[in-house]
Amino acid sequence: MVRVDGKGTESLVEIRSLDKKYRRGGEEIDVLRGLNLDVDQGEFIAFMGPSGSGKTTLLNLIGGLDVPTAGTIRVAGDEIGALSGRKLAAWRARHIGFIFQMYNLIPVLTAFQNVQLPLLLTGLSKSDRREHVEAALELVGLTDRMHHYPRQLSGGQEQRVAIARAIVADPTILLCDEPTGDLDRASGDEILAIISRLSREFRKTIFLVTHDPVAAERAGTLLHLDKGTLLECAADGRVACKPEDRKR
Amino acid sequence: MAIPIEYNVRSAVARWPSTLVAVLSIAGTVAVFVVMLAMAQGFQATLVSGGSPENAIVLRGGAESEMMSALTLDQARVLAGAPGVARSAAGDPLASNEVVVIGAFALAATGSDANVQIRGVSPLALDVRPNVRIAGGRFFQPGLTELVVGRNVPSTYTGFSLGSTVEFGGGSWTIVGVFDAGGSSFDSEIWCDATVLNQIFKRPENIFQSVTVRLESPESLGAFKDAATSDPRLAVDVFRETTYYEEQSRTVSTIIRVLGFIVAAVMAVGAVFAALNTMYAAVSARSAEIATLKALGFGPASVVASFVGESIVVALAGGVVGSLAALPFNGFTSGTMNWSSFSYLAFSFRVTPAIVASGLVFSIVMGIVGGLPPAVRAARLPIVVALREL
Numbered sequence: 171m172v173r174v175d176g177k178g179t180e181s182l183v184e185i186r187s188l189d190k191k192y193r194r195g196g197e198e199i200d201v202l203r204g205l206n207l208d209v210d211q212g213e214f215i216a217f218m219g220p221s222g223s224g225k226t227t228l229l230n231l232i233g234g235l236d237v238p239t240a241g242t243i244r245v246a247g248d249e250i251g252a253l254s255g256r257k258l259a260a261w262r263a264r265h266i267g268f269i270f271q272m273y274n275l276i277p278v279l280t281a282f283q284n285v286q287l288p289l290l291l292t293g294l295s296k297s298d299r300r301e302h303v304e305a306a307l308e309l310v311g312l313t314d315r316m317h318h319y320p321r322q323l324s325g326g327q328e329q330r331v332a333i334a335r336a337i338v339a340d341p342t343i344l345l346c347d348e349p350t351g352d353l354d355r356a357s358g359d360e361i362l363a364i365i366s367r368l369s370r371e372f373r374k375t376i377f378l379v380t381h382d383p384v385a386a387e388r389a390g391t392l393l394h395l396d397k398g399t400l401l402e403c404a405a406d407g408r409v410a411c412k413p414e415d416r417k418r
Numbered sequence: 419m420a421i422p423i424e425y426n427v428r429s430a431v432a433r434w435p436s437t438l439v440a441v442l443s444i445a446g447t448v449a450v451f452v453v454m455l456a457m458a459q460g461f462q463a464t465l466v467s468g469g470s471p472e473n474a475i476v477l478r479g480g481a482e483s484e485m486m487s488a489l490t491l492d493q494a495r496v497l498a499g500a501p502g503v504a505r506s507a508a509g510d511p512l513a514s515n516e517v518v519v520i521g522a523f524a525l526a527a528t529g530s531d532a533n534v535q536i537r538g539v540s541p542l543a544l545d546v547r548p549n550v551r552i553a554g555g556r557f558f559q560p561g562l563t564e565l566v567v568g569r570n571v572p573s574t575y576t577g578f579s580l581g582s583t584v585e586f587g588g589g590s591w592t593i594v595g596v597f598d599a600g601g602s603s604f605d606s607e608i609w610c611d612a613t614v615l616n617q618i619f620k621r622p623e624n625i626f627q628s629v630t631v632r633l634e635s636p637e638s639l640g641a642f643k644d645a646a647t648s649d650p651r652l653a654v655d656v657f658r659e660t661t662y663y664e665e666q667s668r669t670v671s672t673i674i675r676v677l678g679f680i681v682a683a684v685m686a687v688g689a690v691f692a693a694l695n696t697m698y699a700a701v702s703a704r705s706a707e708i709a710t711l712k713a714l715g716f717g718p719a720s721v722v723a724s725f726v727g728e729s730i731v732v733a734l735a736g737g738v739v740g741s742l743a744a745l746p747f748n749g750f751t752s753g754t755m756n757w758s759s760f761s762y763l764a765f766s767f768r769v770t771p772a773i774v775a776s777g778l779v780f781s782i783v784m785g786i787v788g789g790l791p792p793a794v795r796a797a798r799l800p801i802v803v804a805l806r807e808l
Contacts, residue, residue: 235713235801256717263715270805274710278428290422291715335714 171210172391174400178208182342182375183232188241190227190398201227203398205241211342214369214376216389223395225379226347232377233266233345234258246342263291267336269365271348273328275320281307281331282316288339306334310364326357333364337374344368346378350385362388420720421711426728429704436696437732440788443692444736444781445743447685452744452777454678456767461754462664462671464603464765469659470549471636472504476629476646479653483666484518484627491515491624493652500645502638503631506545512632514540514547517612519619521586523575534575536586537604538612546632550604555580555595560611563618566595568605570751570764578608589618603663606764630659670754686784689736693788697729701796708796709804718797725796729789730782737781741774 171178176186190202201224209215217225230236231243234250243250246265253261267288268274275284285306289299307313310330320328329349336344346365350358366388368374378389386392394401430437469475476497481487489497497503498513505511517538522531541560544550558564565584572578582593591610599605616623633639636658643656657665701708708721716724748769 230802233713235805256719259712259715259717259720262713266713266715268710268713270710274706274713274805276425276707276710278432279422279425283422283424287711287716288714290420 171208172213172215172393173208174206174393176206176208178210181208182211182213182246183207183209184242184244185232186242186244188228188231188243189239190224190231190236191239201398202231202238205398205400207393207400209375209377211375212369212373214366214374214378214388214390216378216380216386216392217395218380218383218386218392219395221381224398225395228395229345229347229377229379232343233268234262260291263288263339265342267339267341267344269329269332269336269344269346269349271351273320273325273332273352275328275331275335277320280317280319281312281323281334284320284331285316285334285338288335292339302338303334306338307331309337310334324357325353326360329353329357329361330364333361333368337368337372342375344374344376346376346380348379348381350380350382358382358385420727421716421724423724423727423731426724427731429700430728430732433700433703436699440689440692440696440732441736441739443689444733444784445739447682447689447784448737448740448777448781449743450685451678451682451780452741452769452773453747453767454674454681455773455776456744456747456769457752458671458674458678459770459773460752460765460768461674462667463768464601464605464667466660466664466667469602469661469663470547471658471660472633473546473659474631474633474639474642474656475659475662476631476654476656477627479655481655484516487627489515489626489629489654491626493654494626494629496649496651497629497631497646497654500631500642500649502633502640502642502645504634504638506542510542512542512546514543514630515612515626516540516543516628516630517615517621517625518627519587519615521608523578523584523586526574526576529576532575534571534608535606536608536610536615538615539609540612543609546630547599547604549602550597550599553596553598555593557595557597558610559594561614562611563589563591563614564594564610565591566597566609567593568607568609569596569598570605571608572596574606574764587615587618588620601766603765682780686780690784690788693729693733693784694791696732697725697789697792698795700728701725701792701799705796705799705804708799709801712799712801713805721797722790722793725793726786726789729793730785733781733785733788734778736784737778740781741777744774744777745769 178184185205185207188202188205192199192201219225231238238251248261250261282303285303286299289302304313307316310333312327312330315323315327350361353361362385365376369376380386477484477487478489494515498511503511503513519536520533521536523534525532544557553569558566567578577584578593580593580596584591612626613623633642639658646652646654646656712721747767750767751764
């Protein structure tokens with residue numbers, strides 16, 4: 171279940187009264203204002219909204235890449251605002267998988283080595299790491315490209331490697347920031363199909379930021395952000411924006 | 419586990435032009451550092467190797483070198499009869515009463531004069547110093563104006579080939595032999611009969627500057643020293659010969675080392691700036707990669723270790739190149755003034771494993787100093803800002 175009224179209990183993700191302000195050129199900009207959100211395990215949520223509405227900022231805050239100006243974010247029982255430095259990094263390694271618009275692969279490492287990176291933070295043996303990496307690459311259909319460097323891959327293939335890297339350590343949450351934004355329609359559809367499969371078959375909790383309505387259609391829940399505020403879809407605070415009853 | 423070092427190595431190779439600049443800067447610094455240390459080491463080794471642990475040298479009490487010392491023949495006889503002094507097969511004590519004077523001779527390389535140490539020794543000098551052997555010709559005959567010269571002398575000075583005659587001190591001397599002292603400072607000396615040298619230079623015949631004795635064993639030094647220093651007829655200082663020459667080499671080798679460190683330090687500043695520039699450029703160019711690694715869960719310490727490690731790899735490459743560049747100087751012969759004897763001393767540079775190791779450690783230090791500030795900057799990069807820089 172997804173709620174935006176701040177009345178959820180024991181959700182995987184609990185966001186309360188979240189504010190985020192930026193200071194630019196002496197001017198304070200409110201990016202997120204008093205945002206509440208409760209998300210249960212296994213939900214697939216898409217965020218849409220105009221540029222500057224705070225979608226990516228919200229994703230960064232959930233992933234512990236940025237800190238809120240006010241309010242709290244609790245993920246799997248951890249209040250991430252209370253973590254910093256080494257602890258926050260370890261928390262990210264355990265709970266979060268990132269999929270970026272520009273793939274963010276390390277160019278001097280092969281696909282295998284890129285996917286293996288998150289596992290270096292675990293206690294897995296070399297052979298176990300190899301097993302996990304091969305399984306992740308198989309899931310995205312790239313076992314035959316595992317020893318290729320990013321420059322030897324197409325954009326779609328690079329993004330599939332990035333997905334394998336995001337899921338290889340079995341994180342609690344996947345955060346996808348415009349994952350198809352730099353791809354053609356066919357490649358984008360392949361990526362969305364993989365992400366949908368991760369939600370459907372592996373019950374991953376997924377947050378997807380997109381400008382693409384077709385991409386958003388894949389999500390179980392669609393939330394609109396506008397001027398830093400989540401627009402509610404149902405009067406009782408429970409989000410009812412399922413594919414069949416979304417407001418157009 | 420840390421960020422894999424192959425990430426850093428491959429990144430350094432990928433941006434090879436700036437890496438090469440840093441490597442060459444550090445290589446130049448390490449090469450100078452190693453060569454200067456090799457020079458000091460060579461000078462010191464040349465002097466120290468002249469001494470033997472089985473020999474003791476005796477000077478007048480308070481004298482810091484042979485040039486400042488004076489011992490009478492009577493004192494020399496007392497010393498020769500002291501306990502612990504070895505004896506020849508004929509039963510004679512192995513003691514050499516020695517006189518040192520300075521002669522100025524033309525260097526073969528430049529034609530300018532340089533001071534040469536001329537040592538008057540006793541006829542038993544070769545028995546007292548078994549590490550010195552005649553390599554050509556013969557030893558001088560007592561009572562004659564004959565010279566034997568160290569193996570460096572004929573090549574260093576004009577007119578000192580075997581059989582030649584040289585003029586100095588008002589006398590005419592014939593070179594009858596060349597000796598090999600195993601690369602020690604004696605190889606730069608000229609030896610003759612001490613009594614004849616005193617006569618030619620019109621010095622008191624019964625005054626010597628030092629007495630060197632062969633001990634029965636290295637452990638005999640204590641007994642000899644106790645006897646010499648407690649005898650009321652003697653007011654002397656006794657040194658093991660190796661200790662004496664080590665002390666004699668200290669001033670010049672320290673000067674060379676200090677100069678070397680100063681030159682290397684100045685160059686190191688430049689090399690560290692090169693490393694800093696390279697690493698700051700690396701951090702700037704790879705800020706999105708760094709942010710990605712941090713987003714994946716690598717902590718600040720991992721990022722710092724990774725970039726310092728990269729800097730060390732680059733610096734160590736420079737250290738290896740610099741050490742290799744310095745290797746050809748091993749054995750290179752040069753000469754300088756030995757300030758304790760005011761004479762010219764030929765010596766060979768010695769690039770030892772310890773010196774190469776020092777050069778490599780020096781390069782690592784430069785790598786750490788040059789890598790740490792950029793690494794800290796990398797660790798502090800705001801992830802959200804850096805991720806936008808793709």
